[in-house]
């Protein structure tokens with residue numbers, strides 16, 4: 001494996017490339033990345049990259065976002081088929097028809113879209129949010145307007161609870177976060193009464209309500225950093241996040257909340273990227289994210305939402 005890592009390091013220099021990786025990538029990929037983070041920080045980091053090429057180790061919507069925010073850069077995604085069940089749940093033509101139906105019915109609304117969506121869906125939106133800025137963005141929607149929140153119904157429901165804003169929710173869900181077993185979580189909590197449960201807001205309400213902390217991946221890192229004494233954490237998010245937490249906080253112990261059907265909780269889309277594919281995309285200069293017509297409109301929405309945060313009252317979920 002060291003040979004492969006050395007080869008990637010050489011190719012990175014030859015290609016004037018920067019490697020960005022999401023926390024849900026395998027540890028060996030996070031280890032070779034120049035920067036690892038959550039969706040929000042990765043999108044922002046992509047705008048500060050000095051090299052001409054970005055290798056985005058994550059899923060398609062993340063690499064697409066990096067390209068949209070940096071049209072002049074070459075953005076490579078190690079596996080172009082790395083998709084997302086949430087993005088798949090909201091096709092742009094279906095959303096456009098639904099928005100039209102709401103308008104015909106006289107509804108006055110803004111569309112707030114989770115970043116886990118296609119560029120065509122972002123182009124139909126007023127705002128794009130991540131787990132890291134959703135609460136702050138919801139506060140920017142004028143109080144006299146309704147909110148259509150797409151595509152994650154669990155995140156939308158959570159945002160309703162914490163902001164008090166009633167929302168029209170799209171019926172999408174993340175295939176990884178939806179399958180945590182509340183029965184197994186309760187068994188673990190009984191076995192480890194001192195443990196702190198961390199849940200991503202993509203989890204359903206039955207998991208969130210038994211969690212001491214609900215937040216996106218970066219918010220989890222910050223929360224865990226506040227525990228000085230060795231602590232047990234039960235983690236309800238994608239399994240590779242535990243690798244990250246364990247690396248940053250060796251004093252603590254992290255335990256996965258089991259899934260209903262399988263105990264691994266790994267995202268199969270994120271898992272498509274491998275070190276070999278990172279090497280190959282640098283070697284052959286593909287797969288590359290190509291500019292699409294809908295990127296222009298999506299760019300306006302992304303810039304306004306992610307790069308122009310309002311400092312007052314801005315809080316990570």
Ligand code: 13P
Pocket residue numbers: 023024037038039040116130131132174202215216217218
């Ligand atoms: P965050 O890292 O922004 O919390 O996102 C989680 C996720 O589901 C990415 O696909």
Ligand code: SF4
Pocket residue numbers: 024059083084085086087116174175176177238267268269270
């Ligand atoms: Fe999509 Fe869920 Fe995988 Fe994130 S973990 S990329 S939301 S399927």
